[in-house]
Structures are given as structure tokens and as C-alpha cells.
Amino acid sequence: MTTSHGTGPLRLGIAGLGTVGAGVIKIIQRRADLLAARTGREIQVVAISARNRDKDRGVRLSGYDWEDDPIALARRDDIDLFVELMGGSDGPAKVATETAIATGKDVVTANKAMLALHGQALATAAEEAGVALRFEAAVAGGIPVVKALTEGLAGNEVQRVMGVMNGTCNYILTRMESAGLPYDEVFEEANALGYLEADPTLDVGGIDAGHKLSLLSSIAFGTQVDFPAVELEGIQRIEFADIEQARDMGYRIKLLGVTQMTGRGLEQRMSPCLVPADSPLGQLEGGTNMVVLEGDAVGQIVMRGAGAGEGPTASAVLSDILDIARGIRVSTFGQPASSLQKPKPAKAAAPAAFYLRMQLQDKPGALARVATALGEAGVSINRMRQYSHHAEGTAPVLFVTHKCPRAALDAALSGMSRTGVVEGEPVAIRIEEV
Amino acid sequence: MTTSHGTGPLRLGIAGLGTVGAGVIKIIQRRADLLAARTGREIQVVAISARNRDKDRGVRLSGYDWEDDPIALARRDDIDLFVELMGGSDGPAKVATETAIATGKDVVTANKAMLALHGQALATAAEEAGVALRFEAAVAGGIPVVKALTEGLAGNEVQRVMGVMNGTCNYILTRMESAGLPYDEVFEEANALGYLEADPTLDVGGIDAGHKLSLLSSIAFGTQVDFPAVELEGIQRIEFADIEQARDMGYRIKLLGVTQMTGRGLEQRMSPCLVPADSPLGQLEGGTNMVVLEGDAVGQIVMRGAGAGEGPTASAVLSDILDIARGIRVSTFGQPASSLQKPKPAKAAAPAAFYLRMQLQDKPGALARVATALGEAGVSINRMRQYSHHAEGTAPVLFVTHKCPRAALDAALSGMSRTGVVEGEPVAIRIEEV
Numbered sequence: 001m002t003t004s005h006g007t008g009p010l011r012l013g014i015a016g017l018g019t020v021g022a023g024v025i026k027i028i029q030r031r032a033d034l035l036a037a038r039t040g041r042e043i044q045v046v047a048i049s050a051r052n053r054d055k056d057r058g059v060r061l062s063g064y065d066w067e068d069d070p071i072a073l074a075r076r077d078d079i080d081l082f083v084e085l086m087g088g089s090d091g092p093a094k095v096a097t098e099t100a101i102a103t104g105k106d107v108v109t110a111n112k113a114m115l116a117l118h119g120q121a122l123a124t125a126a127e128e129a130g131v132a133l134r135f136e137a138a139v140a141g142g143i144p145v146v147k148a149l150t151e152g153l154a155g156n157e158v159q160r161v162m163g164v165m166n167g168t169c170n171y172i173l174t175r176m177e178s179a180g181l182p183y184d185e186v187f188e189e190a191n192a193l194g195y196l197e198a199d200p201t202l203d204v205g206g207i208d209a210g211h212k213l214s215l216l217s218s219i220a221f222g223t224q225v226d227f228p229a230v231e232l233e234g235i236q237r238i239e240f241a242d243i244e245q246a247r248d249m250g251y252r253i254k255l256l257g258v259t260q261m262t263g264r265g266l267e268q269r270m271s272p273c274l275v276p277a278d279s280p281l282g283q284l285e286g287g288t289n290m291v292v293l294e295g296d297a298v299g300q301i302v303m304r305g306a307g308a309g310e311g312p313t314a315s316a317v318l319s320d321i322l323d324i325a326r327g328i329r330v331s332t333f334g335q336p337a338s339s340l341q342k343p344k345p346a347k348a349a350a351p352a353a354f355y356l357r358m359q360l361q362d363k364p365g366a367l368a369r370v371a372t373a374l375g376e377a378g379v380s381i382n383r384m385r386q387y388s389h390h391a392e393g394t395a396p397v398l399f400v401t402h403k404c405p406r407a408a409l410d411a412a413l414s415g416m417s418r419t420g421v422v423e424g425e426p427v428a429i430r431i432e433e434v
Numbered sequence: 435m436t437t438s439h440g441t442g443p444l445r446l447g448i449a450g451l452g453t454v455g456a457g458v459i460k461i462i463q464r465r466a467d468l469l470a471a472r473t474g475r476e477i478q479v480v481a482i483s484a485r486n487r488d489k490d491r492g493v494r495l496s497g498y499d500w501e502d503d504p505i506a507l508a509r510r511d512d513i514d515l516f517v518e519l520m521g522g523s524d525g526p527a528k529v530a531t532e533t534a535i536a537t538g539k540d541v542v543t544a545n546k547a548m549l550a551l552h553g554q555a556l557a558t559a560a561e562e563a564g565v566a567l568r569f570e571a572a573v574a575g576g577i578p579v580v581k582a583l584t585e586g587l588a589g590n591e592v593q594r595v596m597g598v599m600n601g602t603c604n605y606i607l608t609r610m611e612s613a614g615l616p617y618d619e620v621f622e623e624a625n626a627l628g629y630l631e632a633d634p635t636l637d638v639g640g641i642d643a644g645h646k647l648s649l650l651s652s653i654a655f656g657t658q659v660d661f662p663a664v665e666l667e668g669i670q671r672i673e674f675a676d677i678e679q680a681r682d683m684g685y686r687i688k689l690l691g692v693t694q695m696t697g698r699g700l701e702q703r704m705s706p707c708l709v710p711a712d713s714p715l716g717q718l719e720g721g722t723n724m725v726v727l728e729g730d731a732v733g734q735i736v737m738r739g740a741g742a743g744e745g746p747t748a749s750a751v752l753s754d755i756l757d758i759a760r761g762i763r764v765s766t767f768g769q770p771a772s773s774l775q776k777p778k779p780a781k782a783a784a785p786a787a788f789y790l791r792m793q794l795q796d797k798p799g800a801l802a803r804v805a806t807a808l809g810e811a812g813v814s815i816n817r818m819r820q821y822s823h824h825a826e827g828t829a830p831v832l833f834v835t836h837k838c839p840r841a842a843l844d845a846a847l848s849g850m851s852r853t854g855v856v857e858g859e860p861v862a863i864r865i866e867e868v
Contacts, residue, residue, distance in 0.1 A: 023731070035490045035588075038656075128826065136586075143735060144585070144587065147582070151581060151760075153753070154472050154752065154753055155755075156749055157468060170558070193494050260727060295749060296745070297576075297752070299739065299746055302738040303736070305733065315587065315590055315731040317589075319589055323585060326764060328764070
């Protein structure tokens, strides 16, 4: 079938020599004996490609053929495996991947955006060509979660997968909490530290994490990747007050991805959520990632580790490379692409308790009016707090509702806005049962 | 090579129909379509064996051939894969496993004791016969840690592996803490609840967890399993006072396994340790297991889940079965058995800080004498506490030492016993940096 079986060397072409690409090459150079002992084969870099040939990447590259064009690299007949580390959902990464597949190479990629948008087509192409297409590094960095879900939990009907999978957002939220700083200030800090993507909306808007979630959904439920159906909400509207109030009530705020198959269809959400402060998700600090896998047999498995960075991401890329060297050839999304069902997206998320914060005007009967709006929408109140009035004549008011459908909450919110006593937009954050 | 390749059904013979065996059969019956979708093959139980044919196991068994003798089951030529769930390091489990291997079957087992004692011989036999021998369920129940370490982290030089892998011990320790009860009472409780092995020393003496640790060592470091070299210490001497004092200082006590390759050789320990209360290991409650994997590239990966029970253990057994159905054939310990090195055991554990608790007699100069004994052995004191004297004329005294070799601590302990002011045996517990 493909040339990557057997016991000769596994010959790699690597496209993209950023942090991760250089990291992969460093490991292959430093740990050649270890990798050969584990796979029974030499892992051999044959050719490489990147935008800039002359940049110092802290690793010896002189022994490898250079290709200016990643597509030419993908086409070479002296490589068995094409390693795509360029990034970008379309453009050269996609064409090079397609070329590698069409010319009979296995492919390993870290490109979540490409797979979130074109995963079904690429997996189908790979399957038809009889090659492997693997992406451990695309989800949660060094945490071997794709393998755990696809293989480790293969005997389970998966019930729910949750994850904190954008380290930058978790850094921003935990830093706001620990330093008592407003969102904008920490955002600027993160930017100065180089933590943010060129388009920061990818991070703080939840898009990057949403890409990852859509890939996990596919594996978990045997469905085609459906990123457009992910309900996305970023962390941009979270204020320090929310973090503080959440903490007072025993919660922390995380940008949490949740995917679950329900009677109403596939529910995929990436949004800020309150989670219990003493849960593993609630205890997560800084840039660390966490994925929670729930299966009918195994119960809950929690995996925690670095979600980004040279070493962790290179470790995940190597895991796929070494699998292929060992002859491990699992379908891209855990079962043949042709057998993946087109998911029916759930029209609405499962009911939940919500945290609500708003500024109430200092008028008689103001609190009664918003409480009435909640009641009329069928939303009942679990906890309520009102604080002293600010100088501006408004007072912060907090509600924690009982479980209700999001639609009921939205009805309550529009009812509130009609009362004329709520200043600005209320903040509503889902409380997730983890 | 073996008959388990290909796309026909994968035919199983299952020996041992306790909770786990019955659980495996339930999943195969209930999730037949899901398993076939994931592996492309039917998973078919052909024949079964157990001690008692007539017992009601809550699962339909009438469709399967019955064998009174597991060895006869292992020898059948209409099975591809022998699933060993009988337990016991020697006896029928071992003979049946050897028979299955010798007659060309792949083997999946949950038997940590058998592998801890005979893993090298069995892996070698499997390799020579060209069959697979896999054991995900033998370590940390439902947590797919064998796969994570062998495959997910295959690109790493592993630095350290730690684990809380005996749920019963963790249950006892957390129950002592939450209920303020002495060890003996909680031990009896656990016994009444059926949590303990027939020989409870396997649990509370750390032997069961030590078996698991020795298997992880082999995978982590490419060494032959060396269970006899595991330094074992159980939880029997832990008192509520230790748990309470540890908590006061920001620690919790766990039966913690640690394996690391050092300049002095392979260090394998399974013993009670103090770990920071706010670390993932410190936060672990009840019967849950946790494994911490540390690799040079990936950093620290933490995995948490149920360490025992029907569903979780069956999930792990299924993971191996489905791997084999998919054609995934990794060496038992991650690399060919013939290439595993014989480990040189480290003569002494790495230096550590220690927690020391003793009963000091109410005599002038008593504290000075034990402090002197510490000093003379080169052990310096980080923290010290003395409490009010008991009625019996002794007072509890606590020390936390700075890092020191265990030998220095032992010298200090014998120095103390010579002072004549220490009542009974001091308790010394290692403080592990996690």
C-alpha cells in the first residue's frame, strides 16, 4: 500500500519550521536511538520547507534537502510521510496536504483550523488514497487526548467531552483574578508577551478553541466535523467583577468547550462558564489545558498538560509520526470517513443554571421589576445579591438562576431591558455541571 | 502471521468471568455496532471459561462455548485473541497465557501481578511467537495510561512517573481525614465494604500498587520489569495525627508511587508521601487514581480517573482488544522485549525533605537531644512544632527537615533512639516534590 510500512527508515518531509517544526527536528536529532528502539526504524528527515531559508532556528538543517515550495515537498517521491506545520486553514497548507495525500504519503498535521474546516474532505481523500492523516498536535498541545479518545476509550459510548483548550484565554482569566486587573489591561499584557495570535479574536473569541472542540466532537460521536455549528462566545465581556463574584460563590470562570450528543442533536459550545472552584477544571491555572472525557463504561477521565509551546506540541507531532512508523494506522476521526454521520446540530443548549450580573438603577421597585421579568419568563431564582449603590446611581445586582433553557433566560433578559431600570447589557454566564 | 489481522471477525476467548469479564462481555453485546464501526470488524466472543459455570453474572452467556479449563480455552484454534481476566501471578492464569502465546494467539490481560513477576518472560515469548501481549487494564483501571506512555509520549525521554494507583489506600487515607478516624477503624470499614483484597496486605502494604509501578517503569525507561527492586512501604503506620499535621502544613498524605531514572540507577518507590495539598495529587479524593507522566519534551501530563470497578476496567480491556482488532500491534513494554535493558536499581532514593513525628518524654533537655541527633547526622531542620504534653507524660513533636539523603535520616533516627527520650518508633514520611 503506502511506502511507510515496513522496517526501512521512515522518511519525512517537514513543511513549516516555526517553533514546532524546529522542535520536532530537534527531538529527531537528539533522540534518534530512543525513537529507533521504540519503533524499530530510523526516523529520517529527508527534506524541509519554510518561508525563510536563512533564519536561524537553533537547529542544524544542513543535512536536509530544501524546498522553497511546500507543495513540491509534498510531491517528492523520496518521502513517506508529510508533516504539515505551516498553519492556516487554506492556502499552501491545504494544497500541500492534498498533494501529499494524492501522491500516496501519510500526513501528520498540527493544523486545527484546516481540519475544522476541511477535515471531512481531507479524511475522505486520505482514506481513498489508503494513507493516514493524523492530528494529535492540533488539540490541547502535548496532552495525548486524540489518542485517548480514539483508542483508549474506543470501548465507550462517549457521553460528553469538555475542555479548556486555549491557554491564552485561561492565562487572561486567571491573571485577571490573581492581579485584580480589568480585561483590557491583561489583554494588552498578553499581547506584549506574544501570547496572542496575529488575529487575537482567534484566541479571545474562542475560535481556536472551537476548532479543537469540533475535532473532538467528530471522534467522540462518529460525526463529520461541523465547526460552523459550534456555538461560540469569547471572553471579551468578562469583567473582574464577574470573576470576583464567581469566586465568592465557589466558582471560577473558564472558557470551556462542551460537546455532547443529546436527544435534540449534537450540542457543541465554546463559551465562558462558571465551574466549581474545587473541580479539576476550576483548579486549572495559567496556560495549562485540560480535557475531560466522559464515557458510559469508563466514567470520567481528566487529562491535564501544556496546551502549547515547542516541546509539548512537538511531543504530540512525534506521537503521530511514531505511530505511523510502528504501523499504527487509525482512521483520522476514529472510524472510516465514509461512515461518519452528518450531525444534526442541537437547536438549543441543554438547560443550565445561569449567573446574571447587571447594573440596576437606583429607583424604587427596580429590583422587583427585574425579578418579575425573570418570573414571567419562567426563570426561578436560586440566589440573589444586591450591593451598595455606586456613585453613578446604579447598583450591581447578581442572580443565580435555577436550571432553565437558554431561551427562557433570553426572554427574561429582554423583559428586563423593557423595564427601563437596567443600565447597559446584563452579563449572563452559564454554570456548567462538571 | 497471526489470525487476528484482516477484516474478518476478531474471535475472542475470555477466561475469568468476575466483574471485569462480565463487564467486557456486556460492552461487546451492547455496543456491537459501535465497536464494529470503529474497528471495521465484528468483535465476537467464541468461548468462555470460569470456575463456576452456574453463577448468574447478569449477562447472557448461552451463545458461547464453555470451557471448564482455561488452558483448553487458550488452546482452541477458533479464537484469535485470548483475554485473561482470572488473576493470580502464577497458576492457571500464567499457564493459560503461555499456552495462548505458544499456540499463536494475541493476549490481553488485566493481570498486574503476573506481569510484574513474569512480564519479561511473557513478553519475550509473545515476541518470539509473533503475537501481541497487552495490559492496559493492569495499571490504573480506566485511565489509558499505558497507551499514553507507550504511544502518546513515545517522542519523549521520560524523566519521572508518579501515581496514586491503589484506590483502596486512597479511600482509607481520605476517609481517615474527613471522618477523623483512626486507621484500624477505617480499615475495618473498607473491609466490610468489600474494598480490600482477600490478602489486604496487597492493598495496604502497597504491593498491588507496586506491581503497577514496576510495569510503568519498564515502559517509561525501556527496562525489564523489576518488581523486587520496588521499595515498598504500606500505609499501616499512618495515624490520624499525621494526616492532621500534614494538612496543617499544607500537605496531604498519599500512597504514592514514583519511578525515575537517575545517575545512581533506577529508583522505584511505593510509599506514603506528603504532597502539596493544592497539587493535583494532593487534591485526589476517595478511590480515584491519578498518574503523572513527565517527559523532556511534553513536560508534565496528569491523568485522573477511576482505578477499578467493572466499567472502567472493562473499558481498558476493550481498548486493548480494539487496538488488536484495528491492527495496532505495539510491543508489550513499548519496545522489543529483547531490547529492554536490565535495570540497575538505585541503592538509595533521591534526597528529600522528610516529615518526622515522635512522642517525646517529658524530661528536661529532651528536645535538645533529638535536635542534636538530627544535627549530628547532618540533617537540618526546616520547621519544628511541639505540642502540649499528654497525660502519659509524652508530647508529640514534629519536624520537617531540609532535603537530606534517607541514609542521613536513618542515622538521625537511630541517634534519637539512643537518646532515651523518644517513646516508641518515630514516624518518618517523605515529602515528594510534585
